[in-house]
Amino acid sequence: MGYSAEGDPELRRTWVSGPIVVGAGPSGVAVAACLADAGVSATVLEKSDSVASLWQHRTYDCLKLHLPKKFCELPLMGFPNEFPKYPSKEQFVAYMEAYAAFFAIHPRFGTEVLNAEFDSAVGGWRVRTRGEELVSRWLVVATGENVEPVMPETSTAVFDGRVIHTRDYKSGADFEGQKVLVVGCGNSGMEISLDLCRHNATPYMVVRNTVHVLPREMFGLSTFGVAMFLQRWLPLRVVDRFLLAVARQTLGDTDRLGLPRPKTGPIELKNVTGKTPVLDVGALAEIKSGNIKVMQGVKEITRTGAKFVDGREEQFDSIILATGYKSNVSSWLKGGGCLFTKEGMAKAPFPDGWKGENGLYCVGFTKRGLLGTSSDALSIARDISLQWKEIRRSHNLYRNSPL
Numbered sequence: 001m002g003y004s005a006e007g008d009p010e011l012r013r014t015w016v017s018g019p020i021v022v023g024a025g026p027s028g029v030a031v032a033a034c035l036a037d038a039g040v041s042a043t044v045l046e047k048s049d050s051v052a053s054l055w056q057h058r059t060y061d062c063l064k065l066h067l068p069k070k071f072c073e074l075p076l077m078g079f080p081n082e083f084p085k086y087p088s089k090e091q092f093v094a095y096m097e098a099y100a101a102f103f104a105i106h107p108r109f110g111t112e113v114l115n116a117e118f119d120s121a122v123g124g125w126r127v128r129t130r131g132e133e134l135v136s137r138w139l140v141v142a143t144g145e146n147v148e149p150v151m152p153e154t155s156t157a158v159f160d161g162r163v164i165h166t167r168d169y170k171s172g173a174d175f176e177g178q179k180v181l182v183v184g185c186g187n188s189g190m191e192i193s194l195d196l197c198r199h200n201a202t203p204y205m206v207v208r209n210t211v212h213v214l215p216r217e218m219f220g221l222s223t224f225g226v227a228m229f230l231q232r233w234l235p236l237r238v239v240d241r242f243l244l245a246v247a248r249q250t251l252g253d254t255d256r257l258g259l260p261r262p263k264t265g266p267i268e269l270k271n272v273t274g275k276t277p278v279l280d281v282g283a284l285a286e287i288k289s290g291n292i293k294v295m296q297g298v299k300e301i302t303r304t305g306a307k308f309v310d311g312r313e314e315q316f317d318s319i320i321l322a323t324g325y326k327s328n329v330s331s332w333l334k335g336g337g338c339l340f341t342k343e344g345m346a347k348a349p350f351p352d353g354w355k356g357e358n359g360l361y362c363v364g365f366t367k368r369g370l371l372g373t374s375s376d377a378l379s380i381a382r383d384i385s386l387q388w389k390e391i392r393r394s395h396n397l398y399r400n401s402p403l
């Protein structure tokens with residue numbers, strides 16, 4: 001339904017009766033599915049051309065989930081039984097497409113939200129895209145914690161060779177025979193360094209700070225699953241001490257490899273700061289055998305390579321920035337201060353960060369991966385569907401009233 005409002009006459013304005021969801025990654029699709037299941041139809045706006053665009057376009061070929069599938073499934077529909085314990089990215093994308101199709105979620109692709117703000121005069125969120133303004137009582141932010149690349153402060157502009165961020169890395173095949181500087185040692189830096197080794201390239205990985213490396217599995221069980229189970233009975237710090245003791249037994253002393261551990265334990269650090277421990281899928285063995293070289297912080301990038309803080313200097317053919325990701329919320333959402341920090345991350349810790357004021361919600365800003373997404377999606381759908389039913393009921397009362 002169109003409505004007239006002051007402002008840009010070129011802009012088509014439309015009230016939508018259900019919530020507006022921004023982003024069609026796992027979080028946006030999951031919340032729309034839970035809403036659909038409760039009889040509420042959402043309008044999902046996605047700037048890219050597909051669901052799970054991060055997984056389709058911004059991840060490397062050899063990526064697999066690093067948590068077992070039971071910790072990564074979305075509400076109401078699990079992974080197919082025939083999927084392996086750690087599905088590949090192709091399998092995850094196939095699951096996401098089947099999930100969206102099953103719940104009849106049809107996002108509006110190619111639709112970037114440029115601005116969103118609450119307008120008390122119209123009693124809703126004005127959500128502007130190129131050429132259109134949608135208005136709804138509810139706005140669900142589902143644009144993710146990993147949407148923009150973090151770039152290092154040290155400029156790479158003088159470097160003559162190729163510089164890419166991990167979001168544009170596909171395969172070590174593109175770097176065959178090269179000497180490559182990998183800046184960053186999170187899960188991306190580690191797995192890409194390993195992939196480079198497997199394609200006959202020589203990675204030099206920068207560890208400027210500290211990092212927790214854990215085996216992906218212990219005693220034939222996923223480390224993450226063991227940690228979740230133990231947390232039911234034991235204090236977090238005891239669980240962390242246990243994980244570190246097992247990690248030391250199976251991986252040895254990682255400090256001696258140039259990978260000093262943070263003082264805070266791995267799960268406590270993840271919960272407090274969001275920094276994910278590295279779940280090792282083979283990089284550590286390559287570090288031990290010297291095929292991945294560990295370097296301290298970069299002091300300066302030169303035309304042909306890099307100078308390091310310890311005084312060493314090396315020539316490189318290419319640089320891969322495995323420096324992580326950030327949110328983009330603060331660039332388009334106005335008045336979201338009840339929910340978001342100025343960095344666009346949730347203010348309240350999990351599981352309380354999903355509901356703001358005036359019908360504003362966020363899903364997937366928990367620093368807890370897909371498990372956090374599922375929890376948020378269920379909470380939001382429950383909350384909105386209760387309001388939806390109440391509104392329906394009062395409309396019907398009004399319509400049936402003799403006055």
Ligand SMILES: Cc1cc2nc3c(=O)[nH]c(=O)nc-3n(C[C@H](O)[C@H](O)[C@H](O)COP(=O)(O)OP(=O)(O)OC[C@H]3O[C@@H](n4cnc5c(N)ncnc54)[C@H](O)[C@@H]3O)c2cc1C
Pocket residue numbers: 022023024025026027028045046047048051052053054055059063064065066067071072111112113114142143144145146147188328332363364365368369370371373
């Ligand atoms: C390489 C990698 C591997 C990971 N592996 C795991 C794992 O194994 N297990 C796990 O639990 N978690 C994992 N994660 C965490 C990850 O955050 C989630 O897997 C998941 O993709 C988050 O979903 P999301 O929908 O919140 O965000 P995203 O998947 O980033 O989706 C956000 C969507 O919003 C869209 N968007 C952004 N801004 C706008 C705008 N202004 N207008 C319209 N659309 C917009 C984007 O195009 C994108 O499609 C991984 C993350 C990365 C980067």
Ligand SMILES: NC(=O)C1=CN([C@@H]2O[C@H](COP(=O)(O)OP(=O)(O)OC[C@H]3O[C@@H](n4cnc5c(N)ncnc54)[C@H](OP(=O)(O)O)[C@@H]3O)[C@@H](O)[C@H]2O)C=CC1
Pocket residue numbers: 063064065066067146150151152153154166183184185186187188189191206207208209210275276297298322323324325
């Ligand atoms: N298989 C899987 O499921 C995978 C999952 N992921 C997930 O995706 C998310 C993003 O991971 P990732 O891309 O690794 O990002 P992270 O944010 O986890 O890691 C970024 C790394 O880059 C370092 N860094 C940042 N800036 C600089 C700099 N200027 N110089 C040197 N080092 C720098 C950081 O170090 P510092 O701590 O000092 O800031 C950190 O080690 C995580 O949640 C991760 O678990 C990623 C890959 C694979």
Ligand SMILES: O=C(O)C(=O)Cc1c[nH]c2ccccc12
Pocket residue numbers: 066067224267270276277279367368369370
């Ligand atoms: O892959 C990620 O980034 C995740 O956030 C998954 C995740 C949630 N909690 C964790 C604890 C340890 C390792 C990974 C995760």
